[in-house]
Amino acid sequence: MIATEKISIQKVSKSRLPEIDFSNIPFGKIYTDHMFLADYKEGEWQNFRIVPYGYMPISPATPALHYGQSIFEGMKAIKSKDGSAYVFRALDNWKRMNISAERMCMPYIPEELFMESLSALIELDRSWIPTAEGSSLYIRPFMYSADEYIGIRPSENFTFQIILCPVGSYYSTPVKVKIEKHYTRAVAGGTGFAKAGGNYGGAIYPAKMAQDKGYHQLVWTDGVEHKYIEESGTMNVMFVMDNTLITPALSDSILAGITRDSVLSLARHWGMKVEERRISVDELIAGLEKGIVTEAFGAGTAATIAHIELIGHEGKDYHLPPIEKREFSNRVYKELDAIKSGSQPDPFGWITKI
Ligand code: COI
Numbered sequence: 001m002i003a004t005e006k007i008s009i010q011k012v013s014k015s016r017l018p019e020i021d022f023s024n025i026p027f028g029k030i031y032t033d034h035m036f037l038a039d040y041k042e043g044e045w046q047n048f049r050i051v052p053y054g055y056m057p058i059s060p061a062t063p064a065l066h067y068g069q070s071i072f073e074g075m076k077a078i079k080s081k082d083g084s085a086y087v088f089r090a091l092d093n094w095k096r097m098n099i100s101a102e103r104m105c106m107p108y109i110p111e112e113l114f115m116e117s118l119s120a121l122i123e124l125d126r127s128w129i130p131t132a133e134g135s136s137l138y139i140r141p142f143m144y145s146a147d148e149y150i151g152i153r154p155s156e157n158f159t160f161q162i163i164l165c166p167v168g169s170y171y172s173t174p175v176k177v178k179i180e181k182h183y184t185r186a187v188a189g190g191t192g193f194a195k196a197g198g199n200y201g202g203a204i205y206p207a208k209m210a211q212d213k214g215y216h217q218l219v220w221t222d223g224v225e226h227k228y229i230e231e232s233g234t235m236n237v238m239f240v241m242d243n244t245l246i247t248p249a250l251s252d253s254i255l256a257g258i259t260r261d262s263v264l265s266l267a268r269h270w271g272m273k274v275e276e277r278r279i280s281v282d283e284l285i286a287g288l289e290k291g292i293v294t295e296a297f298g299a300g301t302a303a304t305i306a307h308i309e310l311i312g313h314e315g316k317d318y319h320l321p322p323i324e325k326r327e328f329s330n331r332v333y334k335e336l337d338a339i340k341s342g343s344q345p346d347p348f349g350w351i352t353k354i
Contacts, residue, residue: 007036007048007050007116008048008050009050009120010049010050010052011033012033012034012052015033016033020166022130022131022132022166023132025135025166025167027138027168027169027170027302028167028302030166031053031163031164031165032053032125032128032163032164032165032166033124033128034050034052034053034121034124034125034164035051035052035053035121035161035162035164036049036050036118036120036121036161036162037049037050037051037056037159037160037161038113038117038160039157039158039159040146040158040160041156045110045160048113048117050121050124053163059147059148061147061149061150062145062146062147062148063145063147063150064144064145066150067145068197068198068201069105069106069145070142070144070197071101071104071142071144071196071197072197073093073100073139073140073142073195074093074140074300074302075087075089075090075093075138075139075301076136076137076138076139076167076301076340077122077129077136077137077139077354078129078137079126079129079130079131079341080342080343080353081343082342084353084354085122085123085353085354086341086342086351086352086353086354087351087352087354088301088339088340088350088351089258089262089350090115090118090352091111091352092258092261093258094111094114094115096195096256096258097114097141097143100195100196101143103191103193103194104191104194105154105155106143106145106155106158107158109160114141115352117162118139118141118162118354121164122137122139122354125137125164126354129166130166135166135167135168136166136167137164137167138165138166138167138302140162140165141160141161142160142161142163143159143160143161144158144159145157145158146158146159169304170234170302170304171216171306173309174306174307174308174309175216175217175298175306175308176215176217176308176309176310176312176317177216177217177218177219177232177237177308177311178210178311178312178313179218179219179221179311179313180206180210180218180219180221180226181221181281181314182206182226183203183205183206183218184220184223184226185199185202185203185223185231185253186220186223186230186253186254187222187223187224187253188223188224188251188252188253189252190223190253192252192253192254192255193252193254194255195255199255203218203233206218207233213312217232217233217234217298218232218233219231219232219237219311221281222253223253226281227281227282228248228279228281229279229280229281229284230248230254231248231254231255232298234298234300234303235257235259235298235300236248236254236255236257236259236298236299236300238296238298238299239287239293239295239296240294240295240296240326240328240329241292241294242287242292244273244275245263245264245267245272245273245274246274246275246277246279247260247264247276248276248277248279249276249277249278250276257300257301258301259299259301259303259336262336262348263299263305263332263336264276265348266332266336267328267332269347270331272328281313285313288318288320293320294320294321295320295321295327295328295329296311296320297326297329304333304337305332305336307323308320339351
């Protein structure tokens with residue numbers, strides 16, 4: 001347990017903020033003035049500090065670099081009309097980070113450490129929260145092994161860190177996806193449900209092959225038969241088929257997306273029929289051919305609600321209805337945005353005000 005006063009704060013001598021062009025913010029390239037770090041040593045979290053954002057010394061022998069012993073989270077903060085920062089579903093990210101930590105043999109992060117460090121850092125860099133429509137402050141907590149040892153064993157030393165970046169949209173246009181039936185993202189018993197760095201690193205090559213053919217992302221299928229839809233590169237996938245919201249049921253090869261859960265909660269709250277179940281590629285393609293798949297979208301923190309305009313499968317592209325006709329995904333996008341910024345009530349208690 002930490003108390004905020006135990007966090008040492010070393011502020012920058014000159015903020016980089018005036019140099020930033022907020023009218024054109026790319027995703028993930030601009031970082032705020034400060035970052036938070038804590039060390040796990042001798043069985044406890046210690047040395048809580050906020051320092052200027054910058055490069056860090058790291059042992060060349062750390063298992064984080066050699067064996068990918070690293071996990072991360074993604075959250076967003078929005079500046080509300082009263083100037084406070086509203087962080088969306090921080091406690092759910094904290095819980096998921098600990099699920100990832102357990103799978104990757106890393107230490108538990110206490111709620112106080114996660115929430116207090118987050119609040120202290122956002123408090124300090126609050127003026128970096130962009131205000132343009134669709135923009136937000138992306139929060140990236142991460143943890144990695146900090147041992148100096150290249151044998152394989154559970155590590156003893158770790159670093160927990162948080163960096164912040166003002167971001168615009170992750171996908172600037174509706175996305176084109178390709179159903180992947182050769183490469184595999186995750187299998188039963190693997191690390192697919194954890195937000196482990198390696199899950200993403202291993203997906204870059206298959207995704208690049210699809211990108212070379214004009215798609216933005218892959219839709220992964222199960223690693224055994226490549227028959228069932230799993231998730232997309234940076235998000236969960238959802239479809240409106242026959243007026244029902246359908247998404248793959250969670251399993252140990254699918255990330256339990258927090259935006260996914262938010263969309264499902266809103267849909268149920270609105271009385272929409274919702275199904276979390278297996279969706280076969282054949283069922284999806286048949287639905288696209290019959291025209292009963294009226295909406296397809298990705299749901300993720302970075303991606304928010306990303307409309308899918310086209311699905312490629314075995315050399316054929318299936319086009320979906322125009323974005324303006326997508327009643328559910330447009331409504332859910334607007335409602336989530338309104339809850340996140342505090343301009344609509346928060347019936348689910350998702351917001352932490354800083
Ligand atoms: C997020 O949506 O926050 C993610 O972690 C996706 C990321 C790999 C860009």
